[in-house]
Amino acid sequence: MIERTAAELIALQAKGEATAEAITDAFLASIKARDGEVKAYQFVDEALAREQAKAVDAKRKSGAKLGALAGVPIAIKDVLCTKGLPTTCSSKMLQNFIPPYDAHVIENLKAADAVLIGKTNMDEFAMGSSTENSAYKTTRNPWDLERIPGGSSGGSAAAVAACEAACSLGTDTGGSIRQPASLCGIVGIKPTYGRVSRYGLIAFASSLDQVGPFTHDVTDNALLMEVISGHDPRDSTSVDEPVPAYTKTLNTPVKGLTIGVAREYFGEGLDPEVEASVKQALKEYEKLGATIKEVSLPHSKYAVAVYYIVATAEASSNLARYDGMHYGHRAKGKHDLIATYSKSRAEGFGKEVQRRIMLGTYALSSGYKDAYYLKALKVRRLIKNDFDKAFESCDVVMGPTAPTPAFKLGEKTADPLSMYLSDIYTISCNLAGIAGISIPCGFSKTGLPIGLQIQAPPFAEEKMLQVARMYEAATDWHTKRPKLG
Amino acid sequence: MSLPYKIVVGLEVHVQLLTNTKLFCGCSTKFGSPPNSQVCPVCIGMPGTLPVMNRKAFDLALRAALALNCSIAEFTKWDRKNYYYPDLPKNYQISQYDLPFSYEGFLEINAAADPKKEYTPKRIGLFRAHLEEDAGKNTHDESGRGADSKVDLNRTGTPLLEIVSKPEINSPEEAKAYLEEIRLMLREIGVSDCEMQEGSLRCDANVNIHIEHEGGIAATPLVEVKNLNSITSVGRAIAYEAERQYKEFKKDPVNYRFGNMFKTTAGWNDVKGITVIQRHKENASDYRYFPEPDLVPVVVTPSEVQAAKMAMGELPSEQRKRLQSAPFNLTQYDSQVLTAKGRRMVTYYEEVTAVIGDGKQVINRMSDLVMGALNDRKEEIDQFPLSSQTFADFMKKTASITQQGRRDVFNHMLEKGTDAATSIKELGIQTDFDESKLLQAVLEAIAANGPAVEDYKKGKTAAANRIKGHVMKTAKGAPNDVVQRLLEAELAKLMGT
Ligand SMILES: [Zn+2]
Numbered sequence: 001m002i003e004r005t006a007a008e009l010i011a012l013q014a015k016g017e018a019t020a021e022a023i024t025d026a027f028l029a030s031i032k033a034r035d036g037e038v039k040a041y042q043f044v045d046e047a048l049a050r051e052q053a054k055a056v057d058a059k060r061k062s063g064a065k066l067g068a069l070a071g072v073p074i075a076i077k078d079v080l081c082t083k084g085l086p087t088t089c090s091s092k093m094l095q096n097f098i099p100p101y102d103a104h105v106i107e108n109l110k111a112a113d114a115v116l117i118g119k120t121n122m123d124e125f126a127m128g129s130s131t132e133n134s135a136y137k138t139t140r141n142p143w144d145l146e147r148i149p150g151g152s153s154g155g156s157a158a159a160v161a162a163c164e165a166a167c168s169l170g171t172d173t174g175g176s177i178r179q180p181a182s183l184c185g186i187v188g189i190k191p192t193y194g195r196v197s198r199y200g201l202i203a204f205a206s207s208l209d210q211v212g213p214f215t216h217d218v219t220d221n222a223l224l225m226e227v228i229s230g231h232d233p234r235d236s237t238s239v240d241e242p243v244p245a246y247t248k249t250l251n252t253p254v255k256g257l258t259i260g261v262a263r264e265y266f267g268e269g270l271d272p273e274v275e276a277s278v279k280q281a282l283k284e285y286e287k288l289g290a291t292i293k294e295v296s297l298p299h300s301k302y303a304v305a306v307y308y309i310v311a312t313a314e315a316s317s318n319l320a321r322y323d324g325m326h327y328g329h330r331a332k333g334k335h336d337l338i339a340t341y342s343k344s345r346a347e348g349f350g351k352e353v354q355r356r357i358m359l360g361t362y363a364l365s366s367g368y369k370d371a372y373y374l375k376a377l378k379v380r381r382l383i384k385n386d387f388d389k390a391f392e393s394c395d396v397v398m399g400p401t402a403p404t405p406a407f408k409l410g411e412k413t414a415d416p417l418s419m420y421l422s423d424i425y426t427i428s429c430n431l432a433g434i435a436g437i438s439i440p441c442g443f444s445k446t447g448l449p450i451g452l453q454i455q456a457p458p459f460a461e462e463k464m465l466q467v468a469r470m471y472e473a474a475t476d477w478h479t480k481r482p483k484l485g
Numbered sequence: 486m487s488l489p490y491k492i493v494v495g496l497e498v499h500v501q502l503l504t505n506t507k508l509f510c511g512c513s514t515k516f517g518s519p520p521n522s523q524v525c526p527v528c529i530g531m532p533g534t535l536p537v538m539n540r541k542a543f544d545l546a547l548r549a550a551l552a553l554n555c556s557i558a559e560f561t562k563w564d565r566k567n568y569y570y571p572d573l574p575k576n577y578q579i580s581q582y583d584l585p586f587s588y589e590g591f592l593e594i595n596a597a598a599d600p601k602k603e604y605t606p607k608r609i610g611l612f613r614a615h616l617e618e619d620a621g622k623n624t625h626d627e628s629g630r631g632a633d634s635k636v637d638l639n640r641t642g643t644p645l646l647e648i649v650s651k652p653e654i655n656s657p658e659e660a661k662a663y664l665e666e667i668r669l670m671l672r673e674i675g676v677s678d679c680e681m682q683e684g685s686l687r688c689d690a691n692v693n694i695h696i697e698h699e700g701g702i703a704a705t706p707l708v709e710v711k712n713l714n715s716i717t718s719v720g721r722a723i724a725y726e727a728e729r730q731y732k733e734f735k736k737d738p739v740n741y742r743f744g745n746m747f748k749t750t751a752g753w754n755d756v757k758g759i760t761v762i763q764r765h766k767e768n769a770s771d772y773r774y775f776p777e778p779d780l781v782p783v784v785v786t787p788s789e790v791q792a793a794k795m796a797m798g799e800l801p802s803e804q805r806k807r808l809q810s811a812p813f814n815l816t817q818y819d820s821q822v823l824t825a826k827g828r829r830m831v832t833y834y835e836e837v838t839a840v841i842g843d844g845k846q847v848i849n850r851m852s853d854l855v856m857g858a859l860n861d862r863k864e865e866i867d868q869f870p871l872s873s874q875t876f877a878d879f880m881k882k883t884a885s886i887t888q889q890g891r892r893d894v895f896n897h898m899l900e901k902g903t904d905a906a907t908s909i910k911e912l913g914i915q916t917d918f919d920e921s922k923l924l925q926a927v928l929e930a931i932a933a934n935g936p937a938v939e940d941y942k943k944g945k946t947a948a949a950n951r952i953k954g955h956v957m958k959t960a961k962g963a964p965n966d967v968v969q970r971l972l973e974a975e976l977a978k979l980m981g982t
Contacts, residue, residue, distance in 0.1 A: 081533040094532065101526055103533060202532040206778035235535050236781050314778055317565050320576035321530050326636075327574075341569055364567075364773035373775060 001026040002163040003481050006072045006220040009166055013060070013071050020060075020071025023166075024053035024115050027073040031118070031164045034484050037145055039137045040159035042078045043086055044118035049073065052115045059113065067113035068227050074109060075165035077156045078119040079126055080211065081200040082106055089202050090134035090155075091124045093328040093348035103200020104235065105169060105211050105228045112227045117165055120155030124350045125319065126176055126204040128152050129422045132413055133352045140409075141184060142482040143448055147406040150180030150422075153214070157184040160214045162484055167215045167224060171201055173208045174307050175401075175426025178438035181214055182401035182451025185440045185480060187221045187468070188214045190426075192458045193433035194239035197232030203318040205311035206237075208430040217478045218439060218469040222246035225461060244462040250469040255289030257467065258394040262297045265399030265425055277442030277450040278400045281471060285398075288470055295390040295397065299382045303428040304420055306383065308356075309363045309376035310431070316360030322348060355416065384432040387455070396467050397455045400425055401438040405448035425453060435461050439468045440477035449477075490694040492727045493704075494660055495652035496719075498667060499645050500677040501619065501685040502545045507642035508618045509536030509579065514644075516683050520637035528642035530575035535779050538563075542644035543616065543783065546586065547793040549646055549676040550614045552800050555590030557790055563777035571636050572621040580647075582774040585615035586783065592650075592670075593802050594662040595821055604817035609663055610651035619643040640684075646677070652691065657720035664688060664716045665825070666801065673828050674797050681715050688713050692726045693743060696734060704743035705730040710760055712752045722753040726760045804831060813844035823848060826856070830866045836873035841880050850880055854895045871898060879905040882916065885964040887957070890914050914962045920971075923960055927971045930955035931979070941976060949976060 001023065004012070012018040028046050035041050056071045081087050081099035083106075088094045102110070109116065123133035131139040131154025139154040141147040142162035149158040153170030157180035160168050170177040172190035181188025189212040196211045203209060213224035226247060231240040261282060266275060282292055322328030324344025331343035349357070363372040390397055402422055412419040429436040434455055441452035452471070456464035472478050507514055510527035527534045550557060564582035589611070596607035621641040626632035648667065654660050668679040668686060679686040690710045696703045710726055713719045734741045751760040799807070801824045807813070808820035808831070815823065823831055834851060838844045855876065859869060871879070879898065882905040883891040890912075897908040909916055930952050931938055940948035949972060956968050 087532075089532075097532065099526075099531070099533065101531075101533075199535055200533040203779075234537060236537055236779065237535075313775060317567050317577050317773070317775070320567060320569065321532070321574060323569060323576060325571050325574075326529065327532065337571070361773065364775055366771045366773075369773070369775075 002030045004166065005216045006069065006166045006223060009072055010070065020053040020056040020115060021050060023071055024049050024073050024117065027117060027163075027165060030162075034142075034162050034164055037140060037485065038142055038158050038162045038164065039139045040120055040149075040155045040162060040164055041075070042088060042090060042119045042121045042134075042136060042155065045085065048085075049115055049117045056113050056115065067111055068223065069109065069112040069114035071113065071115060072166050073115045073117040075118055075120045075156055075159040075168035076106065076116060077122055077153050077168070077170045079122060079171055079202045079204075080106060080169060081202065082116070082119065085119065087119065087202065088136075089125045090122045090136055091349065091353070092135045093322045094202075095329065097327070099200070101200065103211075104197035104232045106200060108228050108230075109169075114227075118159075120153070120159050120168060122155055123152035123176075124353050125202070125315070126152040126171055126173055126209075127315070127352050127356055129175070129179060129419050130407075130409075130412065131155060131180075132409065133350055135350055138409060141406045141448075142484060143185060144406065144446075147408055147448070148183070148411075150183035150402070150406065152176040152180075153188075154180050156214050157181055157186060157188065160184070160186050160216065161482060163481060167213055167220055169211055169224075169228070170214055171204075171209055171211050172426075172430065173204050173311060174430050175423040177212045177214065178426045178429075178436055178451070178453060179402045179423060181438040182453070183406040183449060185443075185449025185451075185477070185482075186214055186216055187218055187437065187439050187478065188212060189221055189225065189437040189461070189465075190429060190435065191225065191229065191461060192239075192435045193430070194237050195241075195435070195459065195461065196228050197230075197235040197238045199232055199234040199238075203314075205314040206318060207314060208307075208311055210430075218465055218472050219247065219250060221437070222250055222465045222469075225465070229461075239459070241459050246462055246465050249462055250466055251473070252466050252470075253289065254285065254467055254470045257290040257396070259285055259290050259292050259467075260295035260390050260394030260397040261292055262295050262300065262390070262397055262399055264297050264300045269403050269421065269424070270400060271404040273444045274400050274402070274404060274450050278398075278452055281441040281452045282398065284471060284474055288474060293394050295394060297383075297386040297390060297397075297428065299379060299386050300428050302379050303383055303431060304424055306376045306379045306431060307423075307427045308359065308420060309372050310380060312356040312360030313363045313373050313376075314360065316357045316364065319349075319353070319357055324348070352416070380431045383428050387428070387432045387434055387457075391457045395456070396460075396464060399453055401451035401453040402426070405444045405446075405450055429455050434458055435464055437464055437468050439472060440480070441471070441475070442477060443480075449480075488727075490696040490727065490731050492655050492657075492723065493652045493693050493695055494654040494723055495691040496650045496654060496660060496663060497689045497691070498648045498650075498664070499687040500549075500648070500667075500671055500679055502542050502549075502644040502646060503675060503677055504539060504542045504545065504644055506539055506541075508539050508542050508616070508644035509642055512642065516685070518639055520635070521639060523639040524641070529638055536579060536777075538780060538783070539644065543586075544789075544793060544796070545676050546614070546616045546644070546646050547785065547789065548674055548797050549648075549671060550587030550590065551790070551793055552670055552674050552676075552797055553587075553590040553592055553611055553614055553648065555587035555611060555614055557587050557785055558584060560584070560782055560784055561586035562782040563780045564774045565777050566617075567773040570620070570623075571634070572623045572638075572641070574621070574638060574641065578618060578620065579777050579780070580617035581615035585613045586785065587615070588613040590614065592663065592666055594659060594666045596656075596659050596662065598658075600658065600662060602818070604821045606817075607659065609653050609659075612649045612651055614646055614648045617645050617647060619645045657723045660690065660723050661716050661720045664719060668716075669825060669827075670801050673801055688719055690719060690723055690726075691748075692723055692730070694727050694730050694734075696731070698738060703734065703738065705734050705741060706743050706746045707748045708760070708762070709748060709750050710753050711750060711763075712754075714755060718753060718755050721755075721758060722760060725758060726751065729760060799828075801825075804828075808844075812842070813838060815844060815848055819845075819848050822852070826866070833866050833873045833876075837877045837880070840874070840877035847880070851876075854892070858895075858899060870902065875904060882906060882909060885918065885967070886914060886916050886962050887965050890962045916962070918960065918963050918967070920967065923956075923963060923967060924971055926956050926960045926963075927968065927975055929959070930972075931975060938976075938979065942980065949973075952976075
């Protein structure tokens with residue numbers, strides 16, 4: 001049961017072969033059995049999960065129309081506000097934060113009759129690529145418990161890979177959905193900026209953040225995208241574009257399609273096994289009738305640098321509210337105003353968050369703003385122009401999602417720069433505001449998953465999902481599940 | 486008034502816009518509600534919330550900017566101004582930095598030395614007017630017993646228009662005239678109620694002075710004076726601060742110069758009547774502005790500008806010009822006084838003039854009677870019991886009687902609620918005089934006042950008043966101007982002999 005996809009679970013219920021309650025119980029049992037090792041979850045409310053499942057079963061019995069995700073257990077990254085449930089961002093800062101409202105995507109999931117099973121662990125405030133920056137626990141990669149699951153949405157990725165949830169939501173600011181999806185052997189999408197409302201997503205970098213689903217396969221991903229996408233007047237940056245029926249057009253052949261391959265994605269630092277798997281996948285696409293075309297994204301080499309200025313600048317402002325005054329941990333004892341601020345923030349934030357706040361504050365400071373922040377904005381525009389140009393001659397751009405398979409716990413924690421480079425292929429997608437997806441495309445000799453990244457023009461999720469699905473239909477990587485106790 | 490220096494002032498004015506809801510959420514902006522009763526997750530900056538622009542606020546700001554003769558940017562964006570303070574829950578304020586929605590305007594003020602007597606127009610240039618959200622309000626234990634400080638976030642997120650003038654204000658009187666004109670105009674066009682007591686109009690003054698010194702002009706360092714709670718205190722603070730700077734300059738004319746030190750902030754103490762230097766601004770000046778990523782830029786179309794112009798109605802400056810031309814023909818000064826009374830007073834005036842015809846005569850009667858009565862009764866013109874039609878009728882019926890007689894009729898009408906005809910009858914005032922009978926009374930008075938006539942002949946023209954007094958005693962209620970005319974004519978005849 002727990003290895004099934006969301007679509008299969010929906011079908012089981014429709015045929016009367018399983019109840020939402022039974023499904024939820026199975027996943028709760030899986031969490032009990034596995035999460036001690038995997039550590040994907042930050043918070044699970046079993047009673048609440050059962051209550052939701054029973055409500056779905058009752059609704060089905062009553063003959064009422066059921067939502068698109070009826071009875072599907074879903075895990076939520078702990079950066080998304082859930083009414084009445086803790087939302088910590090895996091930070092000590094928000095240890096006691098219980099939002100009085102639901103994020104837009106949570107409202108949509110509830111309206112679709114999904115069963116919210118728990119909140120997942122993450123890098124603190126979504127800052128990191130390994131989920132080792134959580135203030136509470138370190139999530140493990142279900143394929144190798146000595147390795148990281150990727151980040152920052154590591155908990156959400158591991159929960160699905162370990163079959164502790166049928167699907168999950170993460171957020172992606174520079175690769176935080178696609179990179180863990182790649183490292184955990186599942187499907188993860190970063191929608192076009194503005195496709196999904198950010199209302200209720202606790203901001204890391206507002207101009208880059210997007211919510212997206214983790215699933216076992218592309219069909220499930222399309223299903224979730226239908227539920228969470230769409231205009232929300234509460235988010236001024238959410239775009240009023242119609243939401244296509246993604247699941248309906250998935251199985252359209254890719255014959256005649258042009259796939260761009262950026263030569264910059266196959267340079268130094270790319271693991272040979274990853275390179276081999278991705279090139280094999282490209283061959284598969286050729287077999288399916290697509291044309292491969294080399295393109296150039298000349299400014300992509302600046303993406304990491306630009307990202308660590310733009311994202312940290314925005315973060316330095318977004319995270320200013322956690323000052324012990326209105327929000328966040330407050331240092332004990334009596335201090336004057338400035339000392340209250342600095343002590344509370346020094347105690348409440350972890351090292352990586354502090355590092356990024358300082359970086360961003362510096363980049364915006366007078367005397368440095370022109371050389372850093374404003375220059376980064378200019379280069380960001382050039383990165384976007386690169387993609388615009390590439391998409392003039394091809395439908396999608398493909399390459400590896402991450403330069404290596406999952407690395408060992410602690411391997412990169414002492415070297416932030418090498419950690420930052422694990423997002424080298426995913427970051428420009430956020431800077432350009434386009435769509436990107438990672439799908440499984442193989443395993444290393446040691447059995448670690450490898451991901452293929454497909455990037456598409458803004459609001460071309462329909463085509464991107466179709467392209468992903470056609471590869472998936474021709475391969476069976478997405479059917480693999482890790483062996484766990 | 487002659488000072489040994491020239492005062493140079495730029496004013497930063499913040500006005501709260503008259504919207505029902507805040508700038509980026511749906512909370513009420515009503516003044517005076519219990520603390521923290523008008524808040525929601527958005528305006529208290531709760532994690533995960535996002536701002537959504539209130540178009541009504543933007544439209545009001547647009548109207549104000551057009552009235553201030555500003556250019557309107559086709560494309561404008563929002564920026565974050567970052568600083569930590571407990572009344573600012575996000576620790577940044579959403580404001581506008583390098584692309585304000587309006588820029589380069591001007592405001593015409595009355596810069597007369599005695600604005601109570603005359604009108605001398607002067608244009609004060611404006612750098613810009615931009616929109617931003619207001620902060621909350623901190624209250625501290627002033628008793629010194631160290632009780633907790635408190636924060637009220639009701640005001641947080643209220644739309645503010647910041648109007649930044651150029652340093653073209655050169656006296657405390659001009660500063661006051663500038664603020665009075667802004668207040669009048671923004672009230673007239675429905676943008677703000679501009680109540681300084683309630684904080685819906687706030688003002689900071691950047692003050693320095695220029696001194697002729699050793700053949701050149703020496704400028705003193707800039708001081709930003711804050712905590713100005715009334716228009717009067719703005720004037721007082723500027724006068725005090727200018728004088729203080731002059732004394733500082735005389736102590737150290739070499740070093741106390743503009744450019745030698747950073748801008749200083751001073752607080753105005755209204756009770757002591759002094760400015761108190763607070764801090765040098767260098768530490769607080771890095772607000773790390775950057776574009777607000779949670780909001781989209783605003784594009785302003787020509788049709789939106791047109792709509793804002795339509796909504797604006799007649800501006801005080803336009804109204805003054807209209808009142809100076811036919812059929813009103815008021816002086817600059819009279820048009821200023823009338824306009825300053827507000828649009829409803831002007832309407833009343835226009836309605837009376839439509840009946841009477843002579844706009845100058847109507848403003849004289851209204852200044853003399855209506856405005857005085859409103860002052861005594863502490864009423865606004867729309868509460869005044871005599872309608873414009875009633876007052877016009879009164880003016881017609883009392884055209885040929887004495888000033889005192891008119892006043893008696895007017896007061897009687899107010900007291901009894903009667904019309905002019907009834908009041909005249911009840912008071913027993915004679916309103917139709919035969920001119921030949923009046924002439925008779927004048928001749929009698931001249932005959933009876935020999936000494937006065939002699940004085941008049943010697944050039945003491947004031948002696949005529951004694952003769953006139955005699956006429957008025959015999960012809961009660963006779964029209965002053967007719968008596969004056971007849972008397973002058975007869976006296977002139979005597980002079981000729
Ligand atoms: Zn609010």
